[in-house]
Amino acid sequence: MTLSRHTMPSNPADARELFRQGAWTERSTGICVGYTNANLCIVPKELAYDFLLFCQRNPKPCPVLEVLDTGDPIVRQLAEGADIRTDLPRYRVFIDGEPVDEPTDISKYWRDDLVTFLFGCSSTFEGALEAAGIAPRWRQGAATGSGIFATNIQTVPAGRLHGPMVVSMRPIPARQVPRAVQVTSRFPNHHGAPVHIGDPTVIGIENLSKGEWVDSPSLSPGDVPVFWACGVTPQTVAQASKPELMITHYPGHMFIGDIPSEQQAAL
Amino acid sequence: MTLSRHTMPSNPADARELFRQGAWTERSTGICVGYTNANLCIVPKELAYDFLLFCQRNPKPCPVLEVLDTGDPIVRQLAEGADIRTDLPRYRVFIDGEPVDEPTDISKYWRDDLVTFLFGCSSTFEGALEAAGIAPRWRQGAATGSGIFATNIQTVPAGRLHGPMVVSMRPIPARQVPRAVQVTSRFPNHHGAPVHIGDPTVIGIENLSKGEWVDSPSLSPGDVPVFWACGVTPQTVAQASKPELMITHYPGHMFIGDIPSEQQAAL
Numbered sequence: 001m002t003l004s005r006h007t008m009p010s011n012p013a014d015a016r017e018l019f020r021q022g023a024w025t026e027r028s029t030g031i032c033v034g035y036t037n038a039n040l041c042i043v044p045k046e047l048a049y050d051f052l053l054f055c056q057r058n059p060k061p062c063p064v065l066e067v068l069d070t071g072d073p074i075v076r077q078l079a080e081g082a083d084i085r086t087d088l089p090r091y092r093v094f095i096d097g098e099p100v101d102e103p104t105d106i107s108k109y110w111r112d113d114l115v116t117f118l119f120g121c122s123s124t125f126e127g128a129l130e131a132a133g134i135a136p137r138w139r140q141g142a143a144t145g146s147g148i149f150a151t152n153i154q155t156v157p158a159g160r161l162h163g164p165m166v167v168s169m170r171p172i173p174a175r176q177v178p179r180a181v182q183v184t185s186r187f188p189n190h191h192g193a194p195v196h197i198g199d200p201t202v203i204g205i206e207n208l209s210k211g212e213w214v215d216s217p218s219l220s221p222g223d224v225p226v227f228w229a230c231g232v233t234p235q236t237v238a239q240a241s242k243p244e245l246m247i248t249h250y251p252g253h254m255f256i257g258d259i260p261s262e263q264q265a266a267l
Numbered sequence: 268m269t270l271s272r273h274t275m276p277s278n279p280a281d282a283r284e285l286f287r288q289g290a291w292t293e294r295s296t297g298i299c300v301g302y303t304n305a306n307l308c309i310v311p312k313e314l315a316y317d318f319l320l321f322c323q324r325n326p327k328p329c330p331v332l333e334v335l336d337t338g339d340p341i342v343r344q345l346a347e348g349a350d351i352r353t354d355l356p357r358y359r360v361f362i363d364g365e366p367v368d369e370p371t372d373i374s375k376y377w378r379d380d381l382v383t384f385l386f387g388c389s390s391t392f393e394g395a396l397e398a399a400g401i402a403p404r405w406r407q408g409a410a411t412g413s414g415i416f417a418t419n420i421q422t423v424p425a426g427r428l429h430g431p432m433v434v435s436m437r438p439i440p441a442r443q444v445p446r447a448v449q450v451t452s453r454f455p456n457h458h459g460a461p462v463h464i465g466d467p468t469v470i471g472i473e474n475l476s477k478g479e480w481v482d483s484p485s486l487s488p489g490d491v492p493v494f495w496a497c498g499v500t501p502q503t504v505a506q507a508s509k510p511e512l513m514i515t516h517y518p519g520h521m522f523i524g525d526i527p528s529e530q531q532a533a534l
Contacts, residue, residue, distance in 0.1 A: 049319065
């Protein structure tokens with residue numbers, strides 16, 4: 001059977017199994033909606049303090065959910081026993097700030113000094129948006145998920161790390177924008193309320209139809225583009241700061257944990 | 268003029284000036300109500316990653332607000348220009364886990380490798396509790412603030428750090444307990460909702476009238492003891508984990524920042 005987004009399993013463990021086998025290497029958006037999604041960043045221990053401090057100073061793009069012990073690739077809290085080296089659909093590997101590989105398995109890059117950070121993802125609140133009556137039209141068409149854009153918003157530097165913030169964009173009908181703010185405010189560990197609503201040029205985005213890493217959803221008449229801080233931010237930070245090694249998920253290709261999203265809500 | 272809690276300035280900068288002069292060395296609770304209070308923990312850089320990871324894994328007792336750069340004693344965000352070595356009423360110094368000093372100035376202990384962590388404090392939401400109609404009866408009498416107790420709740424270990432959680436206790440009339448939960452939930456970076464309501468023996472507190480570090484408020488008929496995670500927790504962690512050096516505020520003797528508490532509220 002050919003896998004399609006609509007026939008993918010709704011259980012996170014089964015979905016991760018398919019990611020692990022390399023049977024699904026496309027965007028994870030729209031798969032297992034209603035479960036905790038996480039962004040990934042792996043750095044050498046030597047850089048781990050700077051990175052954790054960067055997250056503390058930039059909680060909107062980088063709200064930390066779980067940090068694995070040095071050298072340990074096995075997730076404990078978000079999905080007991082998941083292997084961070086294989087259980088995502090696709091990764092990116094940065095060496096000296098350059099993206100050098102986009103593998104579906106990072107086992108060959110693993111080292112005993114690597115520290116894995118998992119942090120919140122706006123895909124976690126997609127089920128809550130739907131439940132509140134906001135149709136996920138951004139998942140229709142080629143995009144299959146939110147748009148992802150670098151901005152001119154600078155993060156707060158920490159140690160050797162600095163760079164611009166990345167945002168996700170969802171087209172929301174104007175009358176539903178306040179509701180979208182309310183719903184996503186309940187998920188502060190998954191980027192929370194939007195960072196910007198409306199005119200994309202204010203935050204340095206010139207062309208909304210052209211996402212850098214993934215296809216971008218189109219706006220319908222009456223839609224307002226709404227922008228949330230995004231966990232792809234460490235990837236632009238890698239390019240700006242040029243650490244020796246950083247491994248991340250590929251944008252839109254997230255880790256899916258076993259915890260229902262509502263258990264991650266603040267209220 | 269003899270200083271009293273009632274004649275202390277209501278402006279944080281003026282209060283810090285009196286702390287810096289050594290003119291006020293008692294509890295800071297009830298002073299500058301409505302401004303951000305912060306707990307303090309200073310460790311050598313060598314332990315800073317473990318401590319920041321400990322905070323990430325224990326966000327209820329240790330919600331990080333600001334981390335100063337290594338060796339820098341000057342606060343930037345919570346109160347621009349405040350000196351962390353002098354601007355609290357009283358400190359505690361732990362060497363190899365033993366509390367060896369309770370000075371009102373830590374200048375003589377300062378080193379170029381020290382990293383300062385400021386994290387949230389339940390005193391920050393005292394103004395919000397009052398505004399919601401919950402009278403701060405815990406500040407009446409000898410206690411002048413909440414009770415502070417070690418518990419049998421174990422924190423999540425991180426690296427070399429482990430130990431029991433500390434809580435603050437406020438007596439709340441039974442009918443107002445749900446309201447107290449609602450109000451404090453709005454301040455997740457200041458310990459948020461309570462960790463326990465009612466019977467203190469469930470969390471290992473045998474004698475509610477006897478606080479370990481400060482006088483404890485008494486309960487009136489109909490009061491329920493309500494317990495919030497407390498930023499004194501690193502001090503019990505120091506005693507359990509025995510790091511070479513840790514410097515903290517003395518329980519109840521907090522850093523008072525310039526930011527109004529409502530600016531720290533999530534909603």
